[in-house]
Amino acid sequence: MxxxxxxxxxxxxxxxxxxxxxxxxxxxxxxxxxxxxxxxxVFDKVIGSAQIDAATTGPQVLExxxxxxxxxxxxxxxxxxxxxxxxxxxxxxxxxxxxLPVSWxxxxxxxxxxxxxxxxxxxxxxxxxxxxxxxxxxxxxxxAFSLAGVVAAVRFRTTLRDTRDVVFIFxxxxxxxxxxxxxxxxxxxxxxxxxxVLILTWRYDFGRSVLxxxxxxxxxxxxxxxxxxxxxxxxxxxxLVLALDQKQALALAERFARxxxxxxxxxxxxxxxxxxxxxxxxxxxxxxxxxxxxxxxxGRWRLDEAVSNExxxxxxxxxxxxxxxxxxxxxxxxxRDRAADKITSADVQLSKTTDxxxxxx
Amino acid sequence: MRRPxxxxxxxxALLAGAxxxxxxxxxxxxxxxxxxxxxADTGSAGRPxxxxxxxxxxxxxxxLALTPDGRLFAHNDESSLITExxxxxxxxxxxxxVGKQNLVGDFEGLACVGDRFFLLSSNGKLYEFAEGAAQERxxxxxxxxxxxxxxxxxxxxxxxxANALILACKNVKSKRLESMLVFYxxxxxxxxxxGVSEFTIPFAEAIGGNDWKQLHPTDxxxxxxxxxxxxxxxxxxxxxxxxxxxxxxxxxPLSGRHPQSEGIxxxxxxxxxxxxxxxxxxxxxxxxxxxxxxx
Numbered sequence: 001m002x003x004x005x006x007x008x009x010x011x012x013x014x015x016x017x018x019x020x021x022x023x024x025x026x027x028x029x030x031x032x033x034x035x036x037x038x039x040x041x042v043f044d045k046v047i048g049s050a051q052i053d054a055a056t057t058g059p060q061v062l063e064x065x066x067x068x069x070x071x072x073x074x075x076x077x078x079x080x081x082x083x084x085x086x087x088x089x090x091x092x093x094x095x096x097x098x099x100l101p102v103s104w105x106x107x108x109x110x111x112x113x114x115x116x117x118x119x120x121x122x123x124x125x126x127x128x129x130x131x132x133x134x135x136x137x138x139x140x141x142x143x144a145f146s147l148a149g150v151v152a153a154v155r156f157r158t159t160l161r162d163t164r165d166v167v168f169i170f171x172x173x174x175x176x177x178x179x180x181x182x183x184x185x186x187x188x189x190x191x192x193x194x195x196x197v198l199i200l201t202w203r204y205d206f207g208r209s210v211l212x213x214x215x216x217x218x219x220x221x222x223x224x225x226x227x228x229x230x231x232x233x234x235x236x237x238x239x240l241v242l243a244l245d246q247k248q249a250l251a252l253a254e255r256f257a258r259x260x261x262x263x264x265x266x267x268x269x270x271x272x273x274x275x276x277x278x279x280x281x282x283x284x285x286x287x288x289x290x291x292x293x294x295x296x297x298x299g300r301w302r303l304d305e306a307v308s309n310e311x312x313x314x315x316x317x318x319x320x321x322x323x324x325x326x327x328x329x330x331x332x333x334x335x336r337d338r339a340a341d342k343i344t345s346a347d348v349q350l351s352k353t354t355d356x357x358x359x360x361x
Numbered sequence: 362m363r364r365p366x367x368x369x370x371x372x373x374a375l376l377a378g379a380x381x382x383x384x385x386x387x388x389x390x391x392x393x394x395x396x397x398x399x400x401a402d403t404g405s406a407g408r409p410x411x412x413x414x415x416x417x418x419x420x421x422x423x424x425l426a427l428t429p430d431g432r433l434f435a436h437n438d439e440s441s442l443i444t445e446x447x448x449x450x451x452x453x454x455x456x457x458x459v460g461k462q463n464l465v466g467d468f469e470g471l472a473c474v475g476d477r478f479f480l481l482s483s484n485g486k487l488y489e490f491a492e493g494a495a496q497e498r499x500x501x502x503x504x505x506x507x508x509x510x511x512x513x514x515x516x517x518x519x520x521x522x523a524n525a526l527i528l529a530c531k532n533v534k535s536k537r538l539e540s541m542l543v544f545y546x547x548x549x550x551x552x553x554x555x556g557v558s559e560f561t562i563p564f565a566e567a568i569g570g571n572d573w574k575q576l577h578p579t580d581x582x583x584x585x586x587x588x589x590x591x592x593x594x595x596x597x598x599x600x601x602x603x604x605x606x607x608x609x610x611x612x613x614p615l616s617g618r619h620p621q622s623e624g625i626x627x628x629x630x631x632x633x634x635x636x637x638x639x640x641x642x643x644x645x646x647x648x649x650x651x652x653x654x655x656x
Contacts, residue, residue, distance in 0.1 A: 060416065061388055061451065061452050062414055062416070063413070064411075064412070064451060065411075065414045
């Protein structure tokens with residue numbers, strides 16, 4: 001995969017633009033398939049070019065059964081078992097490489113609620129299964145009825161979060177069907193057209209009512225601020241920030257605010273150099289015990305925020321400046337000594353990211 | 362940055378390389394030239410001069426027939442799809458269907474009589490129809506030879522000398538004929554039972570020195586040079602020729618790769634065509650040189 005990624009980077013000049021990367025992926029795939037067909041014409045049969053030829057009006061040229069050196073397809077040169085094994089393998093691999101970009105597009109375009117990992121994985125698995133089923137059933141009415149009977153006995157009750165996810169599932173089934181009937185070329189076209197149409201409708205917010213404010217218009221300003229006009233200073237990945245939804249953006253903004261308080265005004269020595277995070281079931285008792293511990297080991301500290309959660313332990317965030325003679329472990333030890341029976345867990349994040357460790361008490 | 366032209370050139374080269382090749386016209390012309398050379402090669406006697414792998418819808422190819430103008434038609438076993446094949450160049454010219462609705466049956470043989478086609482089913486029924494255009498559905502007329510109780514048929518050919526269809530019996534149902542190779546002539550000038558005549562050859566005579574127990578002809582044709590009936594029998598891999606009077610001209614094993622020979626035709630330009638049903642491999646038609654003298 002690393003080589004493939006580098007190849008795509010080569011074609012896209014390292015661009016992260018989804019359309020470019022998608023285009024590069026399909027171009028590389030087309031080139032690989034083209035080379036395979038050129039050297040192994042048997043691939044042509046599996047991807048379904050024969051069906052396309054049959055649809056044209058010109059005479060259908062038959063394969064030459066005597067020409068020496070000609071690869072005449074599995075029928076003529078391989079045993080039926082090997083033929084079936086190889087064609088099945090090609091079909092399944094083809095299905096996989098065609099569904100990978102679909103899953104990427106799915107994950108990229110689910111920007112409002114975040115993508116469902118189960119659906120993303122289903123997009124990979126489902127067409128493989130469908131292709132396998134279609135390969136087994138082929139033109140057998142009896143097998144088709146048997147399959148219907150077996151499937152009827154299995155009840156699927158999964159509810160998809162987003163109705164648009166259903167379209168992806170349908171696409172997965174379509175690609176699996178096309179692959180199963182050995183028309184991978186149809187599967188490829190469906191995959192390509194679907195991905196580009198989807199990514200363009202997502203990019204241009206197709207179908208939005210002009211009277212309804214967009215997520216961008218509502219959150220554009222705070223997100224832009226979070227991303228920072230001083231590009232890269234606050235968040236390294238600006239695109240990532242702009243893809244956040246409201247809840248995620250607020251959570252991230254709060255964390256940034258805490259970090260800013262930790263660091264203090266720009267150009268000055270940071271007032272604090274660590275964040276102590278404590279979870280506790282007994283909020284007031286824990287606060288008192290932790291205050292004693294911090295008085296002992298911290299040069300400066302203050303309670304930044306106390307978050308109460310229903311049904312879960314409350315969270316306490318302290319901004320702390322640890323004395324030079326003290327270490328992170330000393331701070332945690334002091335907190336544990338004073339408040340071990342009142343807290344669920346304690347964690348210290350130092351301003352040096354390499355020192356971030358979690359300590360569960 | 363010089364990479365875009367390089368990348369584009371590489372992609373274009375790969376795609377162009379994958380897509381390039383001779384056009385169909387060039388391929389067909391080359392094949393025709395090669396076939397002519399192979400036919401002219403006197404040292405190639407007995408070896409196939411061409412073999413074409415047939416498309417999946419002819420996997421169960423069951424009969425061949427030549428029109429008076431030398432065009433080859435084939436049909437599948439269970440469907441009424443008729444296919445015109447260019448045997449010289451290896452191409453499917455057109456396909457048409459018999460019957461406005463899907464005509465399904467156990468079709469075993471095909472014969473051409475002028476511009477009329479006759480499709481034979483194993484129970485002795487003949488379906489007469491005219492040639493259709495590509496993808497056309499043509500009407501048919503059904504003739505019942507009433508021979509279904511006597512025989513299971515698998516081959517039919519047109520004998521222009523007698524103006525009759527020759528039907529070879531694959532499996533005999535009548536006890537009186539069980540040790541015979543049985544043929545029926547279906548006179549196209551007469552009507553009713555009066556138009557059907559029978560002639561038989563004892564198995565012992567037809568088998569000759571070969572080690573076959575019986576003979577189950579799967580197709581026959583009329584040699585355009587001698588007027589003899591030339592048969593293939595797939596179960597025995599037999600190849601024999603008999604005169605219209607019933608004398609055996611030759612009887613020998615069918616050499617070459619013929620897993621299930623279901624059709625035979627001999628063209629006026631001296632090409633023997635044998636079709637093979639798909640058995641562990643694709644269906645094919647194989648072309649051999651056929652001596653133009655009487656065989």
